[in-house]
Amino acid sequence: xxxxxxxxxxxxxxxxxxxxxxxxxxxxxxxxxxxxxxxxxxxxxxxxxxxxxxxxxxxxxxxxxxxxxxxxxxxxxxxxxxxxxxxxxxxxxxxxxxxxxxxxxxxxxxxxxxxxxxxxxxxxxxxxxxxxxxxxxxxxxxxxxxxxxxxxxxxxxxxxxxxxxxxxxxxxxxxxxxxxxxxxxxxxxxxx
Amino acid sequence: xxxxxxxxxxxxxxxxxxxxxxxxxxxxxxxxxxxxxxxxxxxxxxxxxxxxxxxxxxxxxxxxxxxxxxxxxxxxxxxxxxxxxxxxxxxxxxxxxxxxxxxxxxxxxxxxxxxxxxxxxxxxxxxxxxxxxxxxxxxxxxxxxxxxxxxxxxxxxxxxxxxxxxxxxxxxxxxxxxxxxxxxxxxxxxxxxxxxxxxxxxxxxxxxxxxxxxxxxxxxxxxxxxxxxxxxxxxxxxxxxxxxxxxxxxxxxxxxxxxxxxxxxxxxxxxxxxxxxxxxxxxxxxxxxxxxxxxxxxxxxxxxxxxxxxxxxxxxxxxxxxxxxxxxxxxxxxxxxxxxxxxxxxxxxxxxxxxxxxxxxxxxxxxxxxxxxxxxxxxxxxxxxxxxxxxxxxxxxxxxxxxxxxxxxxxxxxxxxxxxxxxxxxxxxxxxxxxxxxxxxxxxxxxxxxxxxxxxxxxxxxxxxxxxx
Numbered sequence: 108x109x110x111x112x113x114x115x116x117x118x119x120x121x122x123x124x125x126x127x128x129x130x131x132x133x134x135x136x137x138x139x140x141x142x143x144x145x146x147x148x149x150x151x152x153x154x155x156x157x158x159x160x161x162x163x164x165x166x167x168x169x170x171x172x173x174x175x176x177x178x179x180x181x182x183x184x185x186x187x188x189x190x191x192x193x194x195x196x197x198x199x200x201x202x203x204x205x206x207x208x209x210x211x212x213x214x215x216x217x218x219x220x221x222x223x224x225x226x227x228x229x230x231x232x233x234x235x236x237x238x239x240x241x242x243x244x245x246x247x248x249x250x251x252x253x254x255x256x257x258x259x260x261x262x263x264x265x266x267x268x269x270x271x272x273x274x275x276x277x278x279x280x281x282x283x284x285x286x287x288x289x290x291x292x293x294x295x296x297x298x299x
Numbered sequence: 300x301x302x303x304x305x306x307x308x309x310x311x312x313x314x315x316x317x318x319x320x321x322x323x324x325x326x327x328x329x330x331x332x333x334x335x336x337x338x339x340x341x342x343x344x345x346x347x348x349x350x351x352x353x354x355x356x357x358x359x360x361x362x363x364x365x366x367x368x369x370x371x372x373x374x375x376x377x378x379x380x381x382x383x384x385x386x387x388x389x390x391x392x393x394x395x396x397x398x399x400x401x402x403x404x405x406x407x408x409x410x411x412x413x414x415x416x417x418x419x420x421x422x423x424x425x426x427x428x429x430x431x432x433x434x435x436x437x438x439x440x441x442x443x444x445x446x447x448x449x450x451x452x453x454x455x456x457x458x459x460x461x462x463x464x465x466x467x468x469x470x471x472x473x474x475x476x477x478x479x480x481x482x483x484x485x486x487x488x489x490x491x492x493x494x495x496x497x498x499x500x501x502x503x504x505x506x507x508x509x510x511x512x513x514x515x516x517x518x519x520x521x522x523x524x525x526x527x528x529x530x531x532x533x534x535x536x537x538x539x540x541x542x543x544x545x546x547x548x549x550x551x552x553x554x555x556x557x558x559x560x561x562x563x564x565x566x567x568x569x570x571x572x573x574x575x576x577x578x579x580x581x582x583x584x585x586x587x588x589x590x591x592x593x594x595x596x597x598x599x600x601x602x603x604x605x606x607x608x609x610x611x612x613x614x615x616x617x618x619x620x621x622x623x624x625x626x627x628x629x630x631x632x633x634x635x636x637x638x639x640x641x642x643x644x645x646x647x648x649x650x651x652x653x654x655x656x657x658x659x660x661x662x663x664x665x666x667x668x669x670x671x672x673x674x675x676x677x678x679x680x681x682x683x684x685x686x687x688x689x690x691x692x693x694x695x696x697x698x699x700x701x702x703x704x705x706x707x708x709x710x711x712x713x714x715x716x717x718x719x720x721x722x723x724x725x726x727x728x729x730x731x732x733x734x735x736x737x738x739x740x741x742x743x744x745x746x747x748x749x750x751x752x753x754x755x756x757x758x759x760x761x762x763x764x765x766x767x768x
Contacts, residue, residue: 124618125500125599125618127599129711129730133734133738134712134735135713137337138337138388138713140344141340142341152733183499183500183533186499186500186599187530188711189435191341191453209503213435213449213530217452220453268323279453280345280453282465283326283460284351287461289317289326290326290462293316294328294462
């Protein structure tokens, strides 16, 4: 994973609440044994018509969505299935952050492990973002702040350990493996 | 004397390898890791890339359920699996399990089934355990007083390699269920009512503990239906305190402790219940005695009404209107008028023996309405054998329903068992998301009794009219 310190991008806005992981990646794309190439499946049932042609009215098919790395979504994005294919597809498409007022637990965990920042903001900031699609905003991970044009900076909360891993481009497995002696001690306690 | 603790806190504390600090989450030991073909391949790839082994194959069990065929000729007769990528995924799991020494209950194994149904059947789902699986419905196992939750594939890799997970401690929420469920109202109706009350994100960040008279009166099959859908309210885990019902279920399972080890285990399990005076972060109360059969009308499980009710109106709510448009239903319409093309009985929510009995009880001596396709998919091969032995399969077949081999099947349609575009499916599964059962499919979630009654009448139907007083 590449280290992430700051993301500056225009936003794509999908205001619907409860965007579930079945929408992010429909189940029929889950027979893959790889993480790669899932960007094509991202929001497939909303993005393509029955013949597989892009729907011109879907936000990700519009020219202004091109190059955007921040997705602003309605409340409770990522609910439903634990499929990590959801953040894999978002990242493969080019997203680096998802912003909402609520983000489902498993999706949030999965996102953090794939360099996709799940950022929860207050209602007022969220409303502004929803009303200003395409706004150029900046996420500063070191200071955990979101900079939005003509508004005071907004701080967001992120697990300190997840932030450390993201900023240093390291994954959590290395940390867990370094706990081997503690795990061995636990296992022998349990056997006793 | 130590402060009173919740069941969740007891199980959590017993599994802390290292506690949570200001800078790092807790390292939690996992007692049972269940895995399946869909969310594991990339995790095994990670192990290969890092040169790692599976740390505790003895605590790991694999099966295949999500993308597997349910047609007998494809499972046992050597007929080709319709979806090539699904067949490849199945072969990949076989290869990964052989290479890493993980026990696999493969396609033709008599113990195979949906991962959340076979764990309890084998007796490896036990009170006080931490149980994970790359599947959000892992919450099912909480019915035994285990702390069980779904994880992503990266975390599947973590558990394979270290038998541990990094976890932030969640909050606790008591769901207090007063009163008894009336006749014709099933645990599925109760959990749908709870999700309707709490909302689909109301449980985010919490572990639920279901408590009260109605819960205590339930069998293990029924408790599993309740815990299964915790995630549909946003809660990663739902737990029910173990009791004599739990112990009686486990005692005769093949892999439960035996002899002296059994006595020791039960003595420990009896200490797990939430202590009197323990504090939950949140409490939700619901009265079971006033409930009716419940049916969803929208595109998430929180959009639910009693079967005698009408679809509500939410003026100005564009997301709500879009959901009704997708469903082809109107505000003010009686849900019992909704049309039915497909009826699905099965899934980790309602694919156990008690569910099949409930559906068969309504279908006995009746026929599936003309034009309705009914599919009954047992949750495991064991459920299939038991249902055949007591004549349930014959009742389904005589009524005109299809009877299949076990698997996730039409719950998510990965194996090609799908609902057609625009068709209405009354389904005993857990999710009514857009396209969940097939592109453009319209899902109405309901209990096995409501599903069977709807199959008979060819529209959404109140099952109580078919139940003898």
